Amino acid sequence: MSEKHLQTGDALPAFGGKLRLFAMRFCPYAERSVLVLNAKNLKYDTVFINLDQKPEWIYNFSPKGTVPALEYEEGKALFDSNIINVFLDEKYPDAPLQASDPIRRAEDKMLVEKFASAQSAYYTAAFNPQALESSMVQNYHKGLELLQTELQDRGTKFLHGDEPGLVDYTIWPFLERFEALPLLGKTDFAIDRTKYALLVTYMDAMKQVPAVKAYGLPAETHKKFTESRASGSPDYNMLDTSAVCCMRPRKKKE
CATH class of the missing domain: 3.40.30.10 (Glutaredoxin)
Structure with missing residues (x-):
């Protein structure tokens, strides 16, 4: 594609x-x-x-x-x-991604809403660092702590349960990008593997989910795109290989 x-x-x-x-x-x-x-x-x-x-x-x-x-x-x-x-x-109700319990569905929505402040801090750190304030770093880590506590309280591999659900697929794209922040020099945004051990285990599991593996990008790639966007010239097509022509070398004439 x-x-x-x-x-x-x-x-x-x-x-x-x-x-x-x-x-x-x-x-x-x-x-x-x-x-x-x-x-x-x-x-x-x-x-x-x-x-x-x-x-x-x-x-x-x-x-x-x-x-x-x-x-x-x-x-x-x-x-x-x-x-x-x-x-x-x-x-398409086969393999439903939302909880059957209306209370749990509401809790999932509230979790996503409460996590939004960490997302906002990410955007500032990545694309407008001169406006970054200490309170934003605090909000970012509060978001990480929120997820770790929720994982501990739920006692499941994923937020949705034994398999990922809508709540996981809603939050994951930002966790994927969070890992690029230390590569951009934002060390205050590093996800410490000791402090956030349960969250890191969850993130490692998400990276192995087929839906994620088919589309997710490594932190280094997100770093490169972020740098291009921050420079004012976002390189949208940095992954496109459609223009690359792969031809077999011609055999030499005998």
């Missing part, structure tokens, strides 16, 4: 009859929906877009031009990862 990001002036690819997700390869919110699609083993197409030079047609699927957006029928789409992922879980 080509990971080239389409931009202003590029034509909308023809609809292929499958679910189609509009995304940006390095967007954690788009990754949430990719993980759910993968976990559900659904067939889908992905269209990556350049968020700085957006193709005109993205507004037909997402009013604000944000990603992800899911085209579930030709010309009909949903936007916002939370809306998309609940829709996918309800539309």
